[in-house]
Amino acid sequence: xxxxxxxxxxxxxxxxxxxxxxxxxxxxxxxxxxxxxxxxxxxxxxxxxxxxxxxxxxxxxxxxxxxxxxxxxxxxxxxxxxxxxxxxxxxxxxxxxxxxxxxxxxxxxxxxxxxxxxxxxxxxxxxxxxxxxxxxxxxxxxxxxxxxxxxxxxxxxxxxxxxxxxxxxxxxxxxxxxxxxxxxxxxxxxxxxxxxxxxxxxxxxxxxxxxxxxxxxxxxxxxxxxxxxxxxxxxxxxxxxxxxxxxxxxxxxxxxxxxxxxxxxxxxxxxxxxxxxxxxxxxxxxxxxxxxxxxxxxxxxxxxxxxxxxxxxxxxxxxxxxxxxxxxxxxxxxxxxxxxxxxxxxxxxxx
Amino acid sequence: xxxxxxxxxxxxxxxxxxxxxxxxxxxxxxxxxxxxxxxxxxxxxxxxxxxxxxxxxxxxxxxxxxxxxxxxxxxxxxxxxxxxxxxxxxxxxxxxxxxxxxxxxxxxxxxxxxxxxxxxxxxxxxxxxxxxxxxxxxxxxxxxxxxxxxxxxxxxxxxxxxxxxxxxxxxxxxxxxxxxxxxxxxxxxxxxxxxxxxxxxxxxxxxxxxxxxxxxxxxxxxxxxxxxxxxxxxxxxxxxxxxxxxxxxxxxxxxxxxxxxxxxxxxxxxxxxxxxxxxxxxxxxxxxxxxxxxxxxxxxxxxxxxxxxxxxxxxxxxxxxxxxxxxxxxxxxxxxxxxxxxxxxxxxxxxxxxxxxxxxxxxxxxxxxxxxxxxxxxxxxxxxxxxxxxxxxxxxxxxxxxxxxxxxxxxxxxxxxxxxxxxxxxxxxxxxxxxxxxxxxxxxxxxxxxxxxxxxxxxxxxxxxxxxxxxxxxxxxxxxxxxxxxxxxxxxxxxxxxxxxxxxxxxxxxxxxxxxxxxxxxxxxxxxxxxxxxxxxxxxxxxxxxxxxxxxxxxxxxxxxxxxxxxxxxxxxxxxxxxxxxxxxxxxxxxxxxxxxxxxxxxxxxxxxxxxxxxxxxxxxxxxxxxxxx
Numbered sequence: 001x002x003x004x005x006x007x008x009x010x011x012x013x014x015x016x017x018x019x020x021x022x023x024x025x026x027x028x029x030x031x032x033x034x035x036x037x038x039x040x041x042x043x044x045x046x047x048x049x050x051x052x053x054x055x056x057x058x059x060x061x062x063x064x065x066x067x068x069x070x071x072x073x074x075x076x077x078x079x080x081x082x083x084x085x086x087x088x089x090x091x092x093x094x095x096x097x098x099x100x101x102x103x104x105x106x107x108x109x110x111x112x113x114x115x116x117x118x119x120x121x122x123x124x125x126x127x128x129x130x131x132x133x134x135x136x137x138x139x140x141x142x143x144x145x146x147x148x149x150x151x152x153x154x155x156x157x158x159x160x161x162x163x164x165x166x167x168x169x170x171x172x173x174x175x176x177x178x179x180x181x182x183x184x185x186x187x188x189x190x191x192x193x194x195x196x197x198x199x200x201x202x203x204x205x206x207x208x209x210x211x212x213x214x215x216x217x218x219x220x221x222x223x224x225x226x227x228x229x230x231x232x233x234x235x236x237x238x239x240x241x242x243x244x245x246x247x248x249x250x251x252x253x254x255x256x257x258x259x260x261x262x263x264x265x266x267x268x269x270x271x272x273x274x275x276x277x278x279x280x281x282x283x284x285x286x287x288x289x290x291x292x293x294x295x296x297x298x299x300x301x302x303x304x305x306x307x308x309x310x311x312x313x314x315x316x317x318x319x320x321x322x323x324x325x326x327x328x329x330x331x332x333x334x335x336x337x338x339x340x341x342x343x344x345x346x347x348x349x350x351x
Numbered sequence: 352x353x354x355x356x357x358x359x360x361x362x363x364x365x366x367x368x369x370x371x372x373x374x375x376x377x378x379x380x381x382x383x384x385x386x387x388x389x390x391x392x393x394x395x396x397x398x399x400x401x402x403x404x405x406x407x408x409x410x411x412x413x414x415x416x417x418x419x420x421x422x423x424x425x426x427x428x429x430x431x432x433x434x435x436x437x438x439x440x441x442x443x444x445x446x447x448x449x450x451x452x453x454x455x456x457x458x459x460x461x462x463x464x465x466x467x468x469x470x471x472x473x474x475x476x477x478x479x480x481x482x483x484x485x486x487x488x489x490x491x492x493x494x495x496x497x498x499x500x501x502x503x504x505x506x507x508x509x510x511x512x513x514x515x516x517x518x519x520x521x522x523x524x525x526x527x528x529x530x531x532x533x534x535x536x537x538x539x540x541x542x543x544x545x546x547x548x549x550x551x552x553x554x555x556x557x558x559x560x561x562x563x564x565x566x567x568x569x570x571x572x573x574x575x576x577x578x579x580x581x582x583x584x585x586x587x588x589x590x591x592x593x594x595x596x597x598x599x600x601x602x603x604x605x606x607x608x609x610x611x612x613x614x615x616x617x618x619x620x621x622x623x624x625x626x627x628x629x630x631x632x633x634x635x636x637x638x639x640x641x642x643x644x645x646x647x648x649x650x651x652x653x654x655x656x657x658x659x660x661x662x663x664x665x666x667x668x669x670x671x672x673x674x675x676x677x678x679x680x681x682x683x684x685x686x687x688x689x690x691x692x693x694x695x696x697x698x699x700x701x702x703x704x705x706x707x708x709x710x711x712x713x714x715x716x717x718x719x720x721x722x723x724x725x726x727x728x729x730x731x732x733x734x735x736x737x738x739x740x741x742x743x744x745x746x747x748x749x750x751x752x753x754x755x756x757x758x759x760x761x762x763x764x765x766x767x768x769x770x771x772x773x774x775x776x777x778x779x780x781x782x783x784x785x786x787x788x789x790x791x792x793x794x795x796x797x798x799x800x801x802x803x804x805x806x807x808x809x810x811x812x813x814x815x816x817x818x819x820x821x822x823x824x825x826x827x828x829x830x831x832x833x834x835x836x837x838x839x840x841x842x843x844x845x846x847x848x849x850x851x852x853x854x855x856x857x858x859x860x861x862x863x864x865x866x867x868x869x870x871x872x873x874x875x876x877x878x879x880x881x882x883x884x885x886x887x888x889x890x891x892x893x894x895x896x897x898x899x900x901x902x903x904x905x906x907x908x909x910x911x912x913x914x915x916x917x918x919x920x921x922x923x924x925x926x927x928x929x930x931x932x933x934x935x936x937x938x939x940x941x942x943x944x945x946x947x948x949x950x951x952x953x954x955x956x957x958x959x960x961x962x963x964x965x966x967x968x969x970x971x972x973x974x975x976x977x978x979x980x981x
Contacts (some may be wrong), residue, residue, distance in 0.1 A: 058802055058806070058809060063642075073811070080809055081799075081802070081811075082810075083812045083813075084815065085641070086814060089634060089635070089638045089664075089665070092630065092636075092639045093639070093641055093642035094642060095593075095628065096593065096642025096644070096645075096646070096648075097645060097646040099650075100643040100647055100648035100650070101648075101802065121631055122634070122635055124631075317626075318626075321626050322622050322623050323626055324617045324620060324622040325620070325622070328625070328626060329646055331590060333588055333766050335624060336624060336767075337585075337586055338586070338614040339763055340762070340763050343586070343759055343760070343761045346759070347759055
């Protein structure tokens with residue numbers, strides 16, 4: 001109900017972040033999704049992540065395609081420019097936007113229909129191009145806006161509310177992202193903010209293409225006991241490879257961990273993530289290991305979550321392009337136009 | 352007695368006798384290295400000061416299929432194609448029969464007589480110029496590749512003797528071509544000399560058709576439209592290009608990349624002031640362009656008909672969300688894959704109203720490489736000012752063939768006009784920001800780039816219905832208001848667009864009829880020749896060249912004040928005429944079509960024939976109507 005103005009209550013006790021902004025400054029308009037939709041939890045996690053890391057909201061460009069998932073950029077960060085583009089084509093719009101100004105934070109939100117079906121090609125190619133952004137897929141295994149058709153991420157045997165059973169192999173977006181060279185790949189669950197929030201923060205801090213596949217149940221069309229994307233199955237079979245904490249740049253690290261239990265990764269912007277073991281000895285820098293873990297868990301009917309893969313040594317698009325330091329959209333005619341004298345010498349080559 | 356003349360029946364033929372006014376056509380095998388030799392010929396004519404227009408007629412193929420290079424030479428400055436060939440350089444055995452058939456009576460065939468011509472190839476009304484090209488190359492060159500490549504240079508050398516090309520001009524061209532690879536210069540000049548010597552020793556040179564220095568190419572250049580577009584993009588400030596390879600548009604971004612490497616490197620850091628992405632398809636190419644345009648970079652894509660089909664959805668988004676982008680459509684013969692290496696003007700309707708729903712797009716129609724350059728620069732200013740896509744409608748003929756035009760010019764000190772974009776300071780002073788509010792009454796709102804101001808100026812761009820603050824709405828009246836406002840923007844648009852080029856002689860014809868020719872883009876090349884010829888036959892025509900869509904009001908006036916107007920275009924369905932009938936008040940009785948859609952450039956002879964044929968009946972009908980009224 002975007003036409004219903006969201007009430008603004010002044011809470012005298014609300015905490016402000018390093019920028020002096022409060023949670024309210026990061027909110028968007030009122031959601032129009034169904035009550036209990038996983039996607040609203042993702043919006044809330046994005047807001048919490050942005051407040052927590054003191055992200056300047058106006059320095060974020062939020063982009064999406066079409067579908068329930070792609071509506072959510074309207075529901076967070078109203079001080080950011082948003083772009084709700086066409087179905088399956090957010091990756092290309094994000095690519096162009098990033099080419100124009102590499103200094104913004106780019107946050108793409110898409111769904112499984114948007115990214116795994118109509119936009120699968122664009123998804124693959126934005127990963128290949130190493131655009132510096134965080135790309136979130138709100139993955140519910142179904143087409144909500146068109147009322148409950150199966151999507152390409154629905155697992156074989158999974159059934160929708162209407163009883164339709166998925167007969168085809170599913171596309172695993174996290175596996176695909178790793179295969180195609182994404183340098184930060186995670187999976188999470190909209191119901192677990194303790195994991196999702198630090199993953200979003202780390203993904204935004206990461207230099208290069210960061211991807212989070214978020215299981216985000218569709219309460220209306222795909223939340224049955226027979227759906228692998230419903231709350232029941234996800235709660236029961238969701239297993240974190242490690243738990244994660246995110247410490248923004250310049251913040252003092254206060255928590256201490258026992259030796260051998262904690263893995264510390266410093267990201268390019270100076271922020272730090274801590275991964276805490278939850279049993280297995282998981283090494284997120286090992287690409288082949290990441291792929292086999294996802295596959296092993298899957299065979300057991302489990303969902304491997306957490307930071308699956310990270311590679312901090314990869315050059316991003318602008319490094320590969322060798323772009324000038326200033327954003328391209330700030331260059332003026334004096335920077336760009338070679339002038340008439342040069343043109344006259346070019347004319348000479350056509351005589 | 353030289354063999355070629357001995358076997359021909361020269362005595363019975365009246366040879367074509369012309370100076371600086373004839374057509375030479377080269378028939379070659381694709382991939383045999385003929386392109387650079389043929390180009391050298393055309394450029395030599397140009398450097399002798401004689402207007403010249405070469406036309407490539409090439410296959411969709413890498414190697415082996417037939418290809419032609421047709422060179423119109425015209426001191427009078429007629430740069431269109433002309434029917435008939437005066438001198439055929441017949442180097443392709445696959446097509447030689449048809450090639451020889453196309454020579455005008457009294458014309459010439461230059462061929463390789465290392466092997467005698469079959470009797471079926473002998474005509475008794477043309478002259479045969481046999482040069483043992485293969486034998487010469489076998490004798491003079493050792494490497495197989497040289498023996499093949501220098502065949503082309505040998506016939507250019509022979510043409511130099513036959514047509515009296517200034518040999519110094521040719522040797523200078525070789526020097527220019529191989530600058531940096533100097534060791535290739537002597538063998539090339541040697542090959543030219545071999546051809547020249549053989550022709551001089553065995554034939555009476557020059558022929559009755561020949562060249563003579565003049566001064567008609569001073570301050571002109573010979574450049575293809577796609578290169579000129581690319582230079583326009585460099586000068587116009589484009590920093591982002593996204594594309595998918597597609598003939599005949601590919602060389603636009605190729606050339607843009609080439610010039611950027613020279614002209615867009617930051618001198619301090621050595622880094623690039625541009626970014627080019629070869630996208631996975633045309634959907635992504637335009638998506639990237641839209642993203643970059645939205646975020647404040649000047650961005651373009653280049654494509655052709657099949658790409659335009661794929662870009663339709665995004666064109667609707669850019670129209671409705673009001674994002675400035677520039678598209679170069681280098682049209683080719685459709686539908687579907689059509690004839691991918693042949694020219695047409697057949698995307699007019701699919702571009703004018705591109706995308707679903709009520710849409711309209713701004714089109715520019717360049718007619719020369721000079722206009723390709725100017726319109727590319729203009730297109731970015733227009734797109735920024737109108738906040739909408741601008742499609743520059745070139746075609747294969749203009750894009751891929753070198754044409755003579757005035758030297759390109761840039762006015763130093765000219766600033767890019769980015770239209771209504773609010774800065775941080777302006778936002779600071781502003782009360783309320785509403786992205787789509789028509790503050791100035793011209794239908795154009797103010798936009799902001801992401802990241803400009805910490806608190807003000809953000810908005811949510813969307814292809815769904817929105818109010819003037821860019822918020823989603825399903826209120827039909829609000830939606831209709833936005834649609835009406837965008838329609839008003841297209842009225843404003845006319846003021847930003849290049850005006851039609853109009854020549855109004857105010858002369859009536861003897862029949863009392865006022866006649867007009869209306870055309871655009873590459874049909875222009877045939878117009879002056881058509882007019883001169885029709886004038887000699889007693890017909891006066893006013894002309895109007897459309898340079899942009901939406902149409903300027905003078906187009907309606909032109910229709911109103913003429914009795915019969917011929918809309919000349921290169922497609923089957925008279926697309927521009929249809930567009931005129933949709934957008935203007937024009938009847939079928941007034942508008943007649945002259946169409947050419949065989950994939951090669953329209954000729955003045957075709958226009959003239961069609962006009963005269965139609966006039967014969969039209970004048971009769973008009974006379975009958977008048978007399979029945981009387």
